[in-house]
Amino acid sequence: MADFGGRRQDTVDLRSDTVTRPTDAMREAMARAAVGDDVYGEDPTINQLEAEVAELFGHGAAVFVPSGTMGNLVALRLLCGEGEELLCDADAHIVSYEAGAAAAHGGIQTRTPIVPRGLLSASIIEPQIRIAGYHTVPTSALAVEQTHNRGGGSVYPLDTLRELRALADRHAITMHCDGARIWNAHVATGVTLAEYGALFDTMSVCLSKGLGAPVGSLVLMRDASLAERARDVRHRLGGAMRQAGILAAAGLFAVRSNVKRLADDHARAQRLATAIAEVAPGVTDPAAVETNIVVLDLAKAPVDSAGLARACAADGVLVSGLAPRRVRLVTHLDVDDEGIDRALAVICATLR
Numbered sequence: 001m002a003d004f005g006g007r008r009q010d011t012v013d014l015r016s017d018t019v020t021r022p023t024d025a026m027r028e029a030m031a032r033a034a035v036g037d038d039v040y041g042e043d044p045t046i047n048q049l050e051a052e053v054a055e056l057f058g059h060g061a062a063v064f065v066p067s068g069t070m071g072n073l074v075a076l077r078l079l080c081g082e083g084e085e086l087l088c089d090a091d092a093h094i095v096s097y098e099a100g101a102a103a104a105h106g107g108i109q110t111r112t113p114i115v116p117r118g119l120l121s122a123s124i125i126e127p128q129i130r131i132a133g134y135h136t137v138p139t140s141a142l143a144v145e146q147t148h149n150r151g152g153g154s155v156y157p158l159d160t161l162r163e164l165r166a167l168a169d170r171h172a173i174t175m176h177c178d179g180a181r182i183w184n185a186h187v188a189t190g191v192t193l194a195e196y197g198a199l200f201d202t203m204s205v206c207l208s209k210g211l212g213a214p215v216g217s218l219v220l221m222r223d224a225s226l227a228e229r230a231r232d233v234r235h236r237l238g239g240a241m242r243q244a245g246i247l248a249a250a251g252l253f254a255v256r257s258n259v260k261r262l263a264d265d266h267a268r269a270q271r272l273a274t275a276i277a278e279v280a281p282g283v284t285d286p287a288a289v290e291t292n293i294v295v296l297d298l299a300k301a302p303v304d305s306a307g308l309a310r311a312c313a314a315d316g317v318l319v320s321g322l323a324p325r326r327v328r329l330v331t332h333l334d335v336d337d338e339g340i341d342r343a344l345a346v347i348c349a350t351l352r
């Protein structure tokens with residue numbers, strides 16, 4: 001069998017939606033991209049991507065950055081000063097997988113309530129807000145993750161976000177959205193990107209997750225006058241790029257072509273969950289699968305995460321172990337119905 005990046009070419013990779021490879025059409029768009037030096041603001045493709053995505057979310061400005069991690073950090077630096085506090089949930093990507101960047105590079109203190117499926121609410125947040133005063137660490141910002149990665153692709157209901165926004169306004173704190181997968185929330189709920197955009201001071205949205213671009217995120221800010229500071233912070237972090245229009249072209253292609261098709265990923269995730277729940281009741285709850293992520297609870301299963309991952313890998317199916325008895329399956333652009341059939345065959349045989 002052919003080797004493909006060190007793996008079988010027919011591997012069904014359900015570890016993450018970040019593993020997609022650019023399609024021929026996307027590569028074509030990259031090859032044809034008009035470019036210039038973005039540090040001089042002269043890359044037409046980056047300028048187009050920034051303008052187009054800012055408009056989709058109704059924000060004043062957008063700044064292209066290499067990664068979602070940098071996107072979150074740049075946004076948080078705009079909202080929180082050193083020694084100030086950010087409230088977010090305990091499973092947020094910001095505090096789970098960003099190598100402590102908010103603390104290390106921003107001097108930002110985080111306080112993190114533990115909440116089911118990663119979803120905060122106004123009643124949980126309100127008592128946590130600290131006001132400025134002698135010796136206190138004032139709460140400057142609140143961050144939500146839409147959809148929530150460790151929460152199993154869970155979606156914040158619009159009403160919950162509106163209540164959080166009203167709370168933030170009452171207490172004069174700002175609100176950031178880690179919207180790495182906000183596209184999935186938009187497709188799952190029909191809430192428009194502009195409706196989401198209206199709720200946040202800043203957002204970070206990724207092109208390299210479900211949308212299938214190889215690289216890139218955007219920091220969005222409702223107040224366009226923050227863009228210059230955002231570019232300064234990005235530069236300081238080493239994220240200012242030159243002729244990166246070849247990357248932005250992939251992002252433009254992704255935003256224009258790959259949003260609606262996320263519904264297919266959601267349907268495939270639902271198929272996975274439903275079939276697994278049939279042979280192994282209690283391992284997953286199809287009703288909790290709202291987007292493209294399926295979490296398996298192996299507490300009572302005949303194998304642990306490592307055992308399931310090993311059995312799957314032997315059949316060319318890759319899954320992600322989140323904890324000793326917790327596994328994650330993520331559907332995306334590079335997994336079709338046949339891939340789901342192959343994954344189900346080995347997972348169901350192992351869990352039966």
Ligand SMILES: Cc1ncc(COP(=O)(O)O)c(C=O)c1O
Nearest residue numbers: 067068069070093145149178180
């Ligand atoms: C919710 C969320 N936010 C941010 C990121 C960071 O993106 P990147 O890997 O591009 O830094 C990820 C990555 O998977 C994510 O899932």
